[in-house]
Amino acid sequence: MPSLRWRIVAAVALLLVATNVVVGAVTVVAFRGYLVERLDAELSTAANRTVGGPGGQQQPPPTTGTGSDPDNDFIGAPGQAAGTVVAIFRDGKAVLGGYTDSSGQQHGLSAAQERTLAAVPSDGDPATVALGKLGTYRVQAIGDDGDVFVTALPLGDLDAAIARLLLVIGVVTVVGLLIAAWALTLLVRRSLRPLERVASVASDVTALDLERGDTAIPVRVGPADLAANREVAQVGTALNRLLGHVARALTVRRDAEAGMRTFIADASHELRTPIATVRAYAELTASSSDVDAIHRNVERIGLEAVRMGDLVEELLLLARLDAVAMASGPTPDREPVDLTSLVVEATMDARATAPGHRWTLQIVDDHPLTVSGDPRQLRRVVTNLLANARTHTPTGTAVVVSLQRVRDTGVVRFVVANDGPPIPAEALPTLFDRFTRGEASRSREQGTSGLGLAIVRAVVSAHGGLVRVASEPGRTAFTVDLPESP
Numbered sequence: 001m002p003s004l005r006w007r008i009v010a011a012v013a014l015l016l017v018a019t020n021v022v023v024g025a026v027t028v029v030a031f032r033g034y035l036v037e038r039l040d041a042e043l044s045t046a047a048n049r050t051v052g053g054p055g056g057q058q059q060p061p062p063t064t065g066t067g068s069d070p071d072n073d074f075i076g077a078p079g080q081a082a083g084t085v086v087a088i089f090r091d092g093k094a095v096l097g098g099y100t101d102s103s104g105q106q107h108g109l110s111a112a113q114e115r116t117l118a119a120v121p122s123d124g125d126p127a128t129v130a131l132g133k134l135g136t137y138r139v140q141a142i143g144d145d146g147d148v149f150v151t152a153l154p155l156g157d158l159d160a161a162i163a164r165l166l167l168v169i170g171v172v173t174v175v176g177l178l179i180a181a182w183a184l185t186l187l188v189r190r191s192l193r194p195l196e197r198v199a200s201v202a203s204d205v206t207a208l209d210l211e212r213g214d215t216a217i218p219v220r221v222g223p224a225d226l227a228a229n230r231e232v233a234q235v236g237t238a239l240n241r242l243l244g245h246v247a248r249a250l251t252v253r254r255d256a257e258a259g260m261r262t263f264i265a266d267a268s269h270e271l272r273t274p275i276a277t278v279r280a281y282a283e284l285t286a287s288s289s290d291v292d293a294i295h296r297n298v299e300r301i302g303l304e305a306v307r308m309g310d311l312v313e314e315l316l317l318l319a320r321l322d323a324v325a326m327a328s329g330p331t332p333d334r335e336p337v338d339l340t341s342l343v344v345e346a347t348m349d350a351r352a353t354a355p356g357h358r359w360t361l362q363i364v365d366d367h368p369l370t371v372s373g374d375p376r377q378l379r380r381v382v383t384n385l386l387a388n389a390r391t392h393t394p395t396g397t398a399v400v401v402s403l404q405r406v407r408d409t410g411v412v413r414f415v416v417a418n419d420g421p422p423i424p425a426e427a428l429p430t431l432f433d434r435f436t437r438g439e440a441s442r443s444r445e446q447g448t449s450g451l452g453l454a455i456v457r458a459v460v461s462a463h464g465g466l467v468r469v470a471s472e473p474g475r476t477a478f479t480v481d482l483p484e485s486p
Contacts, residue, residue, distance in 0.1 A: 024169040047151040085152040274304035314451040321458035340368040350386040356395035362402040372485040384452040393420030417477035432457040
């Protein structure tokens, strides 16, 4: 398949050839018409001179006996150009005819030439005839009292001029076409060079081994090529944008794979500890005959089983929420949830569970605030945030739970704030990730799985809301915004 460069050059060359052919044809036709008009003017003058004779008055034609004399002064009269053919016909018969060559020598006409001239209409309009070896002539015949005076001028010089013009046009066309093709080839090659570099960038990308997990795609279309012309800029910009999307997708895939590996490792670690504990207490129970010890071991095994069950439930909940987030089907049906009652009940439970904390409940609106969603999942959000404040702050910490409607936004805002130690700044970006703990050892000792805040974010996102955290010395606040039920 020919390249784009040569197709452009060929197309332009064909256009140039077609243009030159049309221009040349029009020029030749117009120039030939102009020359024929001039020749007709000369023919008319020569015909008048022939009819009028040397003195400008009509001469009587010679008698039949002298009409064939080629030396008659009527042929080659003053003012006639070399090669001018003159003839007189009376009653369709030639009584005089001949021409003078360039050396001044007079010649007669052949019978065939006389018959050709005799056939020319005597209406005075010029006509073109072929006179054998004399060539093509422009002829004018004028009738007067039964006599026909014929004058003919040769078209040889005119045809020669047209031939030279055609030759010049042809040579100029060929030379111009070669020069234009050469210049156009250089121009197209220079114009397409940035596009070739764009193609080279795409080829370099295909040569990269992206399966190794390397997310960096160093090749890009350079600024100089982007500024070359608008078309290359559009293609180059689109390619750079595509490479950026690919790089981000590779980064997301790498992070997802790393997160999955971490998730599996953490889940395995979380499950391995209670499983090892259950196995150890089961072995102790099997080898012990002390009834009290057996009861203690069974109780411990039950606690570890509950811990494993809670962990499995949390993992299943996150899996279901992920499936909902990725589903392309319709959103599951939800029901109105009285968030005010839910927050009040959860706060009262937290106050009873952790009496050492100072709990404060602030509800600004007099009317219940309702959101649309799953009541069990929303209760999980509230209880997880309250449990997080209770678990990760020391005794005596003040915890303020507030609920209000954000004016003119259609949003219900739920905030859990405390004045305990701040969360380390390096932990904030990943605080809502799975199995993330601010203080890992202390959290494990307190029995947390590291999934509570991940569940909060997943549930809030599934309900079309947003959760965020802000922490500084003296105040840490978790804020949840949910769309209010219409």
